[in-house]
Amino acid sequence: MTQIIQISTQYQLANIVALIRAGRLGEAKERRILVIANNSFAPELTPAADDMPGSAGLLTHFDLIIDWNATIWPNHPKAFGISGERAPLMQRSLRSGWAIADDEPIDLIVESLPGHPAGVLTQIFTTARISVHSDGLMSYGPIRNPLSLPQYQRLSTIYYTDLLPGITPRQLAEHSPDRVVLPAADLKSVIEDMAAEVAPDLAAADLADPIPDAAMVLGQYLAQIDLITAEEELDLHLQMIDEVKARGLSTVIFKPHPTSARTTIEPLRQRSHELGLEFVLADVSLLAEIVIATTRPQLVVSCYSTGLATARALFGTATAAIGTSMMLEVLAPYQNSNRIPLTIVDALHSGGYALKDLGPLIDAVTYCMQSETASYLRDNAIEFLESAVGGEDMKYFKRKRLSKLDLPGQLEIPAHRKGLSSAKRRLRTQAKRAQHTLKTYGISIDAPKLVPKVKSTLNSKLSMKLRSEPDR
Structure with missing residues (x-):
């Protein structure tokens, strides 16, 4: 058996090595191939996980290291797909290049499905058993798109880090x-x-030892992914500095997000000095968890970064979340994968939730995000929402979404609109039936083009219905 393990971040690499050391990925005799994808927007300018400081010791746990970007060059990992005809050819090529016998069973352990590059590897290795390794808070919610039949038939195991015991x-x-x-x-x-391995880098940045009376502010990149504007993101980070002052601490350690713009640094430094706070910049190519491990801040502040969860779970550090209420308002669409991390962080910091009580809330939000794949959670969602209507927990839901799913808390439809809505639904149904009938005779017409024709047959009935209703 050969294990092919695919990652795209150093944090995932750390999680995988922790699983190996703990004996949770099988016996040490297993041959392990690590496939590293650099999914950044400009991989030529951004170091891959194996090139980052602190990775050298982790890579010794693998028999072969594969640069996926080089393998599929000039394609980008996020954009590279493969047809059913080419998949067998590529499998044979990869087996040959990676010294895997044609009849050797493969255990494929990938990051989130069904996105690439994880998805394309499951298409290439068509008989491999599939497992998913999950890191961060997104694993507590649903995936964006349902798995294909060949994927879920081979799905075996989910590996996850216990960030929410x-x-x-x-x-x-x-x-x-x-x-x-x-x-x-x-x-x-x-x-x-990893921290011991990068001790010289930490020392050079004055981050090798505990910094007394300090709070670490973890920057996020919400503007870069168009969730908020750059001005709103700067204001959010300034509020984080204010929170440090309000907590009575004397030093800010600011750790920018690796992919964020650096234009916020000077305004944050200035705000810190205005408030009488020392400002320490931790602009190093290291995991936030490494810097937390060495500087030992009393508080970690962010919006809804997974770093808040790891700080609590790994080091028992106090945490504060800023701006989650705003993000709950603006995050769109409702199915956005950031919704579960945002919900969890807000609930733990401003929603009055204890960790043990999060389950029903996560169930309800998960169902509202992906009602088809999470249909097994519908009763849970109804039960939660029945008790939540009219209370603070409704901030985690959108009333239009609840209306679409026919759930408690949905928008009330005015009585004079109900007949019109049902008539429109009948109109669409008639159009689809007509489209299907024409298709059987080899005639293809889009349903929207049929609506006027169907509408003419229903118009008189619809008009009579509307005239008979009271004007409200």
């Missing part, structure tokens, strides 16, 4: 995979080893 991730739960949990302490041990 007592809460089981909902990712791919509709397929009932086995779940293997990695205790946070095992990941902490790997992070500490």
